[in-house]
Amino acid sequence: MSRHTTFRYCLDPTVEQSIVLARHAGAARFAFNQSLAFVKAALTTRKTCPEHRVPWTRFDLINTFNTWKKTEAAGRIFAVNTDGGTEVQVTGLAWRTQVYQQVFEEAAADCGHALAAFSDSRTGRRAGKRVGFPRFKKKDKTVPSFRIRNKVAKTGRAMIRVGDTETARSVALPGIGTIRVREDTRTLRRMLAKGRAKVLYATVSYRARRWWISLATEAAELHPAHHHRPREHDDADGWVGIDRGLSVFAVAATADGTQVARVDTAPEPLVTGLARQRHLAKSMARKQKGSHNHRQVATRLARHHHRVANIRRHFSHQVANQLVKTHDRLVVEDLNVAGMLGNHRLARAISDAGWADFARQLTYKQAWRGGTITVADRWYPSSKRCSACGTINPPLPLADRLFVCGCGFRADRDHNAAINLAHWPTIQQDFSRSPDPRGGGRVTKVRRQEGADRHSACVGETVLIDAGTEVHTTFVA
Numbered sequence: 001m002s003r004h005t006t007f008r009y010c011l012d013p014t015v016e017q018s019i020v021l022a023r024h025a026g027a028a029r030f031a032f033n034q035s036l037a038f039v040k041a042a043l044t045t046r047k048t049c050p051e052h053r054v055p056w057t058r059f060d061l062i063n064t065f066n067t068w069k070k071t072e073a074a075g076r077i078f079a080v081n082t083d084g085g086t087e088v089q090v091t092g093l094a095w096r097t098q099v100y101q102q103v104f105e106e107a108a109a110d111c112g113h114a115l116a117a118f119s120d121s122r123t124g125r126r127a128g129k130r131v132g133f134p135r136f137k138k139k140d141k142t143v144p145s146f147r148i149r150n151k152v153a154k155t156g157r158a159m160i161r162v163g164d165t166e167t168a169r170s171v172a173l174p175g176i177g178t179i180r181v182r183e184d185t186r187t188l189r190r191m192l193a194k195g196r197a198k199v200l201y202a203t204v205s206y207r208a209r210r211w212w213i214s215l216a217t218e219a220a221e222l223h224p225a226h227h228h229r230p231r232e233h234d235d236a237d238g239w240v241g242i243d244r245g246l247s248v249f250a251v252a253a254t255a256d257g258t259q260v261a262r263v264d265t266a267p268e269p270l271v272t273g274l275a276r277q278r279h280l281a282k283s284m285a286r287k288q289k290g291s292h293n294h295r296q297v298a299t300r301l302a303r304h305h306h307r308v309a310n311i312r313r314h315f316s317h318q319v320a321n322q323l324v325k326t327h328d329r330l331v332v333e334d335l336n337v338a339g340m341l342g343n344h345r346l347a348r349a350i351s352d353a354g355w356a357d358f359a360r361q362l363t364y365k366q367a368w369r370g371g372t373i374t375v376a377d378r379w380y381p382s383s384k385r386c387s388a389c390g391t392i393n394p395p396l397p398l399a400d401r402l403f404v405c406g407c408g409f410r411a412d413r414d415h416n417a418a419i420n421l422a423h424w425p426t427i428q429q430d431f432s433r434s435p436d437p438r439g440g441g442r443v444t445k446v447r448r449q450e451g452a453d454r455h456s457a458c459v460g461e462t463v464l465i466d467a468g469t470e471v472h473t474t475f476v477a
Helices: 015-048 058-068 101-123 186-193 274-285 292-326 347-353 355-368 413-430
Strands: 003-010 076-080 086-090 145-149 170-173 177-180 197-207 210-219 240-244 250-254 259-263 329-333 372-376 402-404 410-412
Touching (some): 015 177, 015 197, 058 101, 101 145, 170 197, 186 197, 186 210, 250 413, 259 292, 292 355, 329 413, 347 355, 355 372, 372 413, 402 413, 410 413
Antiparallel strands (some): 145 197, 197 210, 240 250, 250 259
């Protein structure tokens, strides 16, 4: 077992099963909010009592919630005895037996992961966009979902089973029962029967008025026939550069200038369905919030967005599979997609292209087949560099689709960029990184702790000192 993959299916539950699934999703949201309330209450107490312990990790939150759910604070009733007096009976969460136990634990663990992400972001151990303090999940703005781990029962059977009954298209979940599935589960059932896969956990979510289940599995490696042949250590050839664009989705070329793939016709599902999206959005805006008509149009709009995302994802999988199956050495460029979205003229087209997800698919698919993928530096001038003589030319406007160099070389700009990307593994030492720290270059100015004096704490926001996760750094003058 060396690779992880996920199988996603659309559930077809009965009315009773839909109620049970909604109850489990609500329990997960309740456990997350209650765990976050424990942390906030402990942080408030710590201001007056510094030695008070704050439950911060996922194990602390799980233990705290399991202890709390059986106490008087979680639930109690007043019973009248035969003498006419009243006495308090501790019940805890009266409905906790109606929900599978692991739902509470996984929700508390999610709260712990959110707190850890907040701490790592403030101390500089987490790269990327700054992560704020976790917030309470609202019922009307949060996607209903819950997660269940797969365990082996005393009888030796797994708690999460696929096609275990007479109905092949079904999934059995502990505490819920067997639920029918709309899609075919033959591939996963065969892998489980042969021992080539093991279900780790299942995530059930409610999107576009439908229940979905994602089965995270640990699967065996692909058959050796599907692996690329290993290359010698001194073999520096065979690299294929992949240039991503808007007018042309992807162009792949080798270092000698041979174009091996060119994808011109991208589906552009967002642009194609923009008219319907505007029609549904305007129709929903004219409906009264909370009414049946408003919910009906909101469902249609959600399903439209879901279909657009599925079309884009399916197309990316097709192109990625084609490139990975035929080439064992790929080079892609590190695009600053988040920064490019700041261009409001191209933001819609860039989002519709799905560049980041396409690169992610190439990475793990190539790893499955034993291939190699290299990421070119973000500051590598693949579009401005002449692939024939190596001269760095002035930048081209986006309207110019032809690259012309002073040496006489003329080529399509996307084809020229793909050739330059194929040269990257052999010439990368000749290009120094940008001095910008955000681009991964050298640090030109000494700064204090990441986040210090840049993000002032807002009203009610937790800082590192309150959480007890500050990092003490000694500066020597």
